[in-house]
Amino acid sequence: xxxxxxxxxxxxxxxxxxxxxxxxxxxxxxxxxxxxxxxxxxxxxxxxxxxxxxxxxxxxxxxxxxxxxxxxxxxxxxxxxxxxxxxxxxxxxxxxxxxxxxxxxxxxxxxxxxxxxxxxxxxxxxxxxxxxxxxxxxxxxxxxxxxxxxxxxxxxxxxxxxxxxxxxxxxxxxxxxxxxxxxxxxxxxxxxxxxxxxxxxxxxxxxxxxxxxxxxxxx
Numbered sequence: 206x207x208x209x210x211x212x213x214x215x216x217x218x219x220x221x222x223x224x225x226x227x228x229x230x231x232x233x234x235x236x237x238x239x240x241x242x243x244x245x246x247x248x249x250x251x252x253x254x255x256x257x258x259x260x261x262x263x264x265x266x267x268x269x270x271x272x273x274x275x276x277x278x279x280x281x282x283x284x285x286x287x288x289x290x291x292x293x294x295x296x297x298x299x300x301x302x303x304x305x306x307x308x309x310x311x312x313x314x315x316x317x318x319x320x321x322x323x324x325x326x327x328x329x330x331x332x333x334x335x336x337x338x339x340x341x342x343x344x345x346x347x348x349x350x351x352x353x354x355x356x357x358x359x360x361x362x363x364x365x366x367x368x369x370x371x372x373x374x375x376x377x378x379x380x381x382x383x384x385x386x387x388x389x390x391x392x393x394x395x396x397x398x399x400x401x402x403x404x405x406x407x408x409x410x411x412x413x414x415x416x417x418x419x420x421x422x423x424x
Contacts, residue, residue, distance in 0.1 A: 226261060228273040228280075233258040234353055235273040238283030239317050240265045241293035243336040247283055247346055249371035254347065254359055265316075267323045274330065279353035281346075282324045284418050285336035287317050287411035291403065292396040300395060306402075314407045321414045333422035343368045 228235045234255075236247055248262040261269070261278075273280045291313045298309040324331060332349040339346045343364055351358045 227264065227269050228261045228276060228278045230276045231259055232261050232273070232276065232278045234260045234350065235269065235278050235280040236260060236262045236283065236350075237264050237266075237269055237280075238285070238336075239290050239294075239320050241290045241297065242283045242285035243334075243339055244283060246371050246375065247281075247334070247339065249374050250343055250346060250364075250367045251350055253367040253370050254363060255350065255354070258354070265320070267320060270323060270327065274327065279332070280330070281332045281334055281349050281353060282321075282418070283334050283336060283339070284321065284324075284415060284422075287408060287415050288400070288403075289396075290336075291317055291408070291411070292399055293392065295399050296392050296395040299399075306399075310402070310404075314404055314411070317411050318407065318414065321411070321418060325414060325417060328418075328421055333418055335419055335422050338422075343371075 234251070236244070236251060238244055244263045244265070248260060251258075251260055261273075270280065270282075272278075294313045295306075295309050298304045298313070299306050304312075332353055334346050334349050344358070344361075347364050347367075348358055
């Protein structure tokens with residue numbers, strides 16, 4: 206369903222009630238990863254720096270990666286430690302969107318594994334950015350974007366300003382009740398509750414994929 210453009214568009218419209226914009230010939234950069242992997246943070250930074258570029262993100266689907274490849278769109282794959290990404294997604298889907306735990310568990314574990322299995326297959330055509338490194342040093346992200354654009358890396362002050370802008374935007378979302386993208390004690394408590402019910406064999410499979418991509422990213 207999430208692996209090919211037409212079924213993905215139909216599924217997303219049926220689920221959320223809006224049409225999705227996938228990468229196309231007018232897209233300058235596709236930046237994406239599994240949900241809860243710094244997608245919004247990355248897009249805020251890059252759109253602040255590269256204001257004239259058309260950047261497509263926050264789709265979390267192999268279908269979007271395929272479309273980017275179809276139109277030769279430079280692509281950055283974001284990746285986060287699977288335990289944290291999956292648990293964070295579970296908290297949002299079960300507590301925020303009120304999905305059943307069993308549905309969310311299956312969706313997230315299989316989703317992470319399948320998404321990054323495809324990413325590994327396409328490794329020669331992608332840039333990789335690791336969440337844990339990006340949030341400590343946004344230069345990791347911006348350097349990857351600069352390579353994708355074939356442009357010099359912007360000045361440190363420009364990157365720092367964009368990172369402040371992104372954090373302020375996320376903090377504003379949290380204060381207004383969004384609470385989607387920043388740390389909270391409640392979310393951490395819920396993660397501890399859910400960790401015991403994760404399929405450990407599949408989680409180990411996801412960890413192995415994560416380590417391979419981290420090695421490719423040089424992080």
